Amino acid sequence: MDLYIDTANLDEIRQAADMGVLDGVTTNPSLVAKENADFHDRLGEICEIVNGPVSAEVVSTDHDGMIAEADELIKIADNIVIKLPSIVEGLKACKTLSDRGVRVNMTLCFQPLQALLVAKAGAFLVSPFVGRVDDISGDGMEIIQQIRQIYDNYGYDTKILAASIRHPLHIVNAALIGADVCTVPFKVIAQMMNHPLTDSGLKKFLADWEKTKSQKSSKQPAMA
Numbered sequence: 001m002d003l004y005i006d007t008a009n010l011d012e013i014r015q016a017a018d019m020g021v022l023d024g025v026t027t028n029p030s031l032v033a034k035e036n037a038d039f040h041d042r043l044g045e046i047c048e049i050v051n052g053p054v055s056a057e058v059v060s061t062d063h064d065g066m067i068a069e070a071d072e073l074i075k076i077a078d079n080i081v082i083k084l085p086s087i088v089e090g091l092k093a094c095k096t097l098s099d100r101g102v103r104v105n106m107t108l109c110f111q112p113l114q115a116l117l118v119a120k121a122g123a124f125l126v127s128p129f130v131g132r133v134d135d136i137s138g139d140g141m142e143i144i145q146q147i148r149q150i151y152d153n154y155g156y157d158t159k160i161l162a163a164s165i166r167h168p169l170h171i172v173n174a175a176l177i178g179a180d181v182c183t184v185p186f187k188v189i190a191q192m193m194n195h196p197l198t199d200s201g202l203k204k205f206l207a208d209w210e211k212t213k214s215q216k217s218s219k220q221p222a223m224a
C-alpha cells in the first residue's frame, strides 16, 4: 500500500519524507489555506521534496474552468496530479484530462457509484472520504470495500486512495480491504510506528545490556 501525507505543511512533509516511506502528497484548498502561502509556489516547494504524486485541487466547478486551472497546475512539475471534485463537471474534466495523459485524483467521493463513473472516465486515483462518513454515523470503510469489489470485478486500474483518515485503525482496515493508497495527516503518520510495549521492551533490553556490560568489565583481569 502506498502512503501519502495529507498536508500542505513543508515541515510535516519533510519529516514524513525523512522516514523513507512516503510515496506522495495530497493537498486541498482547506489545507493550503492553513499555510498562508502562495498556492502555486507551495506546490512547487512540495514537488521538490517528494518525487511521487502530489495532488493539487482546482476550485472551478465547471469543465472549462477546471481544465484552464489544470493547465496552469501541470506546469509546476511533472508529478502534479490534478484533483477534481466528484461532480458531473468534474467527471467530464476527468475524461478530458485523462485522455490527454494527465493524471487525475477524483476527490470528495462518498459513494461507490461515483467511484465507478470516475474509473470509466480514466481517473488515476479516486478519494473516498472515510472519516467524514464516520463523522455522520455512516461506515466509511464499507465504501472502500464496495469500491474495491467493483474495481476488481471489472479490472479498473483506478487506484483507491483512502482519504479523510482520522486514526491508525482506519489505515489498518484500509490495508486489509486492499486500498491502494492511504493519505494520512502527519499526526497519524507519527503514530504508526508507536507502541507502548515497544517502548517498554526497548527500555528493558537497554537496561539489561548495561548490566551485561558491567558484568563483563568486572570479570576483566587486572592489567599487569
Ligand code: G3P
Pocket (backbone or CB within 6 Å): 006, 026, 027, 028, 129, 131, 132, 163, 164, 165, 183
Ligand atoms: O485530502 C482530503 C481529505 O483527506 C480530507 O480529510 O480530515 O478534512 O475530512 P478531512
